[in-house]
Amino acid sequence: MQASESASAIAVDDLTRTFRGPQGGVKRAVDGLSLRVERGEMVGLLGPNGAGKTSTVKILMTVLLPTSGRARVLGHDVVAEAQTVRRLTGVILGGDQGLYARLSARDNLLLFADLYGLPYREQKRRVPELLDMVGLSGEARKRVESYSRGMKQRLHIARGLLHDPDVVILDEPSNGIDPVGARELRTLVREQVHQGRTVLLTTHYMFEADELCDRVVVMRDGRKIAEGTPESLKKQTDGQVVLTVHLNGAGEDDVARVRALPGIQSVSLSDRDAGQVLDVHSGLKTDVTAAVLAELRGVSVLQVFKREPTLEDAYVSLISGAPR
Structure with missing residues (x-):
């Protein structure tokens, strides 16, 4: 047909x-x-x-x-x-x-x-x-x-x-x-x-x-x-910096403190392999690494690196920012 x-x-x-x-x-x-x-x-x-x-x-x-x-x-x-x-x-x-x-x-x-x-x-x-x-x-x-x-x-x-x-x-x-x-x-x-x-x-x-x-x-x-x-x-994430922190021992209080920092757009904590991964999206042009690490007191930080936003980052930003 x-x-x-x-x-x-x-x-x-x-x-x-x-x-x-x-x-x-x-x-x-x-x-x-x-x-x-x-x-x-x-x-x-x-x-x-x-x-x-x-x-x-x-x-x-x-x-x-x-x-x-x-x-x-x-x-x-x-x-x-x-x-x-x-x-x-x-x-x-x-x-x-x-x-x-x-x-x-x-x-x-x-x-x-x-x-x-x-x-x-x-x-x-x-x-x-x-x-x-x-x-x-x-x-x-x-x-x-x-x-x-x-x-x-x-x-x-x-x-x-x-x-x-x-x-x-x-x-x-x-x-x-x-x-x-x-x-x-x-x-x-x-x-x-x-x-x-x-x-x-x-x-x-x-x-x-x-x-x-x-x-x-x-x-x-x-x-x-x-x-x-x-x-x-x-491209909707242009200007964002994605900071990925590999760590152990982080809890909701630590995530809340990072989320409250100026310019932070979204924060997510996930379990991966034998540890945790904290993804931090910042809209600031300045480096927020020091400020984020300062709020992770008492947490074992293993590795920190910055990267360009991916489609997953854009998706998380959209879902987190969409009104319910």
Whole structure:
């Protein structure tokens, strides 16, 4: 079926989705969201848990109805023309869901090819082609239950591309995969855009969005709070200095004292390896190292260095500064 002519591959206008809460209140999972994904473009949908990313993706997948507003894929309304949208869209999820563990990779793909309605002659060509593309030809007859997580993710990609969709939705495809597997997966994803497909990607990995995406949309509390290329979002941190302190024994009181210093825009403390890492964002042109270290009295400081802001820094700044 031919896709109708439309300026954007994905068009979302004033989309809202509400849920009834356990206490009878109404929660807005998606709150007046509008966005565009152009044909042949890869756009990343970023945000913390509960930001509304999954609800937005489920609406585009036609498995969740919007409360109000409109969403279209290649010009087709996701509610009124759900069947057409499903034919034009490939959905690639993560984990064990969506695969039959006791079947081989080949049999999984043949089963889903039947469900997609692919003719037998097309199945014979398409299944080996996709298994080869994702690097599973040699493991094609092994049960999926014996696969590593990375292999399962590659099989998910093959499954989502069986019917040769124009639009691909990837929901955290590299979550939980080792670095080598994640790099291979990013290569596969990048190839889909080179082949002319449109890709919408949700991810918690900022470096992944920075490497792959033409644009990113940042969501919080169901709303869009920022949009632009990774470079343009990083430029919003111009003038910032990111001070990274490796330390041990820091607590909330130490973080609060650093946060109270003049010119400090955000402070985050995280556990990493055998110690802690304190990231300090300063809008001051002057060096704040001495002032920060002075507030970390009684803490074991192991290493201190300054660096240029990354997309993750821009994201943290946006999320921290967005009104709830």
